[in-house]
Amino acid sequence: MIAAMNFRSMLRHSFAVAALLVLAASAAAQCRSFAKNKCVPELAPFKFNETFNAAQLAPGEEAEVNLTFFSGQEYRVLVCAHPILGNVNWKLVDAHNKTVFESLADDPKSHFDLKAASTTQMKVVVWVPEKGSSDMVHVGCVGILLGFKEN
């Protein structure tokens, strides 16, 4: 009797885990597919620098990407978020911790184009605004991509 209950419990457990795994795998694949279909085309005419920085974020969460910009090169920094998250906030911060560019959710901009006068490191910080009180936590893909221009 106890063995049967344990088996049933294990089976239920397995299905729950299987469902979660399928959902996680599906969400992950959707993030890649979202980045490929929605984000990468927005880099044009810049060439994607081929580094896939994307994360599943929820409201209140933050992501940061550290980037190197080489002198004389032109770049496009692009942030694209899945519509389920709504608009996200993001900023580009230089090595002196000074904000070079900022896009807030109420006046969103998907990208920022720049030319590096000298080689420098900067970081992109993205944070998803909280949306009031709700038991539902929406998790969505946020891609932070860098494009460069071939000289």
Next chain:
Amino acid sequence: MIVKRMNRWPVLLALMPLFAACGGGAEQETLTVDDQSTATQEERMRKTKKIFYNIPSPMETAGLLKDAGADYDGKILNDVKNVDRYTSASKQALNLGVYGADLSYASVFNHTQESMFYTSCSKKLADKLGVSHAFNDSTIEVMQKNQNDREALLDVISETYWSVDAYLKENDRENISALMVTGGWVEGLYIATQVAAVKATPELRQRIAEQKLSLNHLSGLLNSYTTPDPALDAARADVEKLTAVFADVELPMGDGGTTEENGVTVVGGTAPAATLTDAQLAAIRETVTAIRNNYIN
């Protein structure tokens, strides 16, 4: 995604249909899951900041070399015959990066025949690593079809590289992705220093010196993994060796101001170009060559 370890059997049962659906091949030894939604949320709250390190891709590095006046030298690249020697996953990942860098170098300098050879090597290693989903036969077909169209070829290579990287990251094989990135970056630096051994233009010295910044990011990337992994430990040790030889390389920093030039924001401010002495260049070349030879042999 950070998830907790629990009873293995349900996890294995759950993984089976996924392997079947994807055509199998991919080992996901570290993939575990927590079915407690509250625990997952707590974990999520604890790890609210995700940090990424963007290492210049092989294509970007090859482009910088070309702009810096570098020449093409196919003899310095990893021999295509070596591909069958890589039997461990870590060697396969490192050399997928190495061949990826060689492929980018050959393609950017418009050496189509070599590009096709390196594509074939990369495909072999991608198959062995179970990344065929992101790098399949149709990729090769598209490349063959576009082998006389440099731009189209570069686009396919670029998309393939990032698809492989994304596939690895999304399938909890970030350690393999990190090794691939390390192999690619090391090969890029190796190529640059070898080319500079023949023609060390100021621009080339500058681009090599600036790799100190990318090295910091590579170090950050490798140190972001806390799971014990001997291959990552070895890569970290290699990065430390390179960090030591780059230590006295000075990188003048701009004042951080922004200006406007033809409607484009110019950032970084003015700063003298970084450079390398002959001794620094020789030390970097010697160290990176030893590391790279260890990867390819």
